[in-house]
Amino acid sequence: MRLCYNPRVKDWDVIVVGAGAAGLMAAIASAERGAHALALDSQTKIGAKILVAGGGRCNVTNEYVHPSCFNSGSERFVDRVLHAFNVEETHRFFERIGVPLKLEKTGKYFPVANSGKAVLTALLEALSSAGGELRTGMKVEDIRPEGALWRVRTQEGSYSARSVVVCTGGLALPKSGSNGAGYPWAQTLGHTLVPTTPALSPLFAEPPVHAQLSGVTLPVRLQLREKNETLASFTGSFLFTHTGYSGPAALNLSRHVVRQRWTHPEAQVYARFAPEIEDGQERVFWQNLVKTHARKTTSNALSTLLPHRLAEMMAAEAAAGRTPLGKLNRETQERLRELTLDQRLPVSGIGGYRFAEATAGGVALDDLEPATMQSRLRPGLFFAGEILDVDGWLGGYNCQWAWSSGAVAGRSAARAALKATTE
Numbered sequence: 391m392r393l394c395y396n397p398r399v400k401d402w403d404v405i406v407v408g409a410g411a412a413g414l415m416a417a418i419a420s421a422e423r424g425a426h427a428l429a430l431d432s433q434t435k436i437g438a439k440i441l442v443a444g445g446g447r448c449n450v451t452n453e454y455v456h457p458s459c460f461n462s463g464s465e466r467f468v469d470r471v472l473h474a475f476n477v478e479e480t481h482r483f484f485e486r487i488g489v490p491l492k493l494e495k496t497g498k499y500f501p502v503a504n505s506g507k508a509v510l511t512a513l514l515e516a517l518s519s520a521g522g523e524l525r526t527g528m529k530v531e532d533i534r535p536e537g538a539l540w541r542v543r544t545q546e547g548s549y550s551a552r553s554v555v556v557c558t559g560g561l562a563l564p565k566s567g568s569n570g571a572g573y574p575w576a577q578t579l580g581h582t583l584v585p586t587t588p589a590l591s592p593l594f595a596e597p598p599v600h601a602q603l604s605g606v607t608l609p610v611r612l613q614l615r616e617k618n619e620t621l622a623s624f625t626g627s628f629l630f631t632h633t634g635y636s637g638p639a640a641l642n643l644s645r646h647v648v649r650q651r652w653t654h655p656e657a658q659v660y661a662r663f664a665p666e667i668e669d670g671q672e673r674v675f676w677q678n679l680v681k682t683h684a685r686k687t688t689s690n691a692l693s694t695l696l697p698h699r700l701a702e703m704m705a706a707e708a709a710a711g712r713t714p715l716g717k718l719n720r721e722t723q724e725r726l727r728e729l730t731l732d733q734r735l736p737v738s739g740i741g742g743y744r745f746a747e748a749t750a751g752g753v754a755l756d757d758l759e760p761a762t763m764q765s766r767l768r769p770g771l772f773f774a775g776e777i778l779d780v781d782g783w784l785g786g787y788n789c790q791w792a793w794s795s796g797a798v799a800g801r802s803a804a805r806a807a808l809k810a811t812t813e
């Protein structure tokens with residue numbers, strides 16, 4: 391018997407819990423496949439993260455999307471999902487719903503309208519045009535199987551559906567409504583939870599030795615190392631802040647700082663302020679610098695490479711004074727070379743979820759089927775988005791994961807529900 395929506399018994403084909411990026415995409419995909427789809431969200435004003443993403447412009451995706459740009463329990467799993475709804479399809483989808491995208495020099499794609507609001511409005515319109523429904527201010531308290539259906543309990547009453555897609559997000563930016571509500575549901579239903587930590591969060595320095603450089607930005611290579619083992623490495627833009635370090639390289643490294651220190655407690659962060667210098671080329675590079683700028687003061691010589699304030703601070707730290715670079719003793723030169731190419735930063739920790747743009751860890755991928763995002767343990771239960779053990783680099787990757795996993799889960803949830811109702 392085909393289950394149709396009946397306002398009295400509140401039965402649906404697909405219920406999507408959480409109407410953020412992944413949930414809206416899942417609900418649209420379900421409704422466009424002909425399912426009677428309902429999205430429920432605890433917030434009265436939804437889409438907070440879509441609105442704040444990319445500084446309000448929403449960095450929708452990236453020119454280069456590859457599974458290696460994501461941290462997860464399985465690169466193969468992520469690859470499958472990204473293939474099933476890839477960047478080209480993402481472009482076509484947004485074009486179709488009236489949000490053409492443009493590529494910026496950084497490789498990031500933004501809406502031509504430069505507006506996260508345009509993205510949210512278009513997603514809501516697409517859901518409505520496909521016949522899907524959204525109910526806001528509906529905090530889901532529990533989901534559980536009941537016979538062939540899933541019972542979704544809210545403070546306002548219960549709903550039933552053949553398929554349920556959990557898209558409640560992670561823990562980042564809790565004021566947006568994402569407070570990890572979906573994790574205990576998944577665990578109760580037998581799913582493994584990979585421990586969570588903030589990701590894409592600023593690094594804190596203790597003591598904040600570089601506070602006076604707050605606002606200075608430059609390209610850098612950051613490495614997290616323990617002894618001679620490199621645990622993580624990112625090259626990109628870097629920003630000194632009054633409490634530590636930020637910018638893409640620092641944000642990308644942050645989740646590794648916390649998680650690697652679980653097993654590598656001595657791991658430290660090192661900065662190469664001339665990131666173009668390859669390993670093994672340090673001495674040659676320094677000799678050339680000294681030769682070229684032998685008669686300049688250290689700060690003036692380093693200023694040819696680095697922002698002047700940073701150059702001055704390094705010169706002071708090495709006690710180089712006004713002595714010309716070429717006249718400094720070997721020890722001072724070694725110290726300057728180290729400060730320029732391998733400076734240890736006093737990173738004490740990272741910002742909490744309030745500062746984070748994503749959540750590392752989450753519902754383990756092992757218990758899901760990558761072709762459908764369906765639970766291997768609980769038929770009819772699907773997951774998508776940040777709730778999963780997947781976190782991407784800065785640059786549109788987390789949104790892309792939300793679009794791809796949301797589309798795959800939504801389509802599959804609809805297929806499963808419609809198949810069940812015709813059986």
Ligand SMILES: Cc1cc2nc3c(=O)[nH]c(=O)nc-3n(C[C@H](O)[C@H](O)[C@H](O)COP(=O)(O)OP(=O)(O)OC[C@H]3O[C@@H](n4cnc5c(N)ncnc54)[C@H](O)[C@@H]3O)c2cc1C
Nearest residue numbers: 408410411412432443444449530559567775776786788789
């Ligand atoms: C400041 C900031 C900037 C960012 N910028 C970018 C960017 O430019 N590009 C990019 O790719 N990524 C960016 N991200 C990350 C990206 O926005 C998220 O990874 C993505 O939006 C996650 O989507 P989601 O749908 O999985 O989760 P969320 O967006 O967190 O949505 C989860 C939804 O579930 C709802 N919910 C939770 N619990 C319940 C419950 N019990 N009942 C009902 N509903 C519930 C929440 O209200 C919320 O609406 C940014 C994140 C932040 C915080």
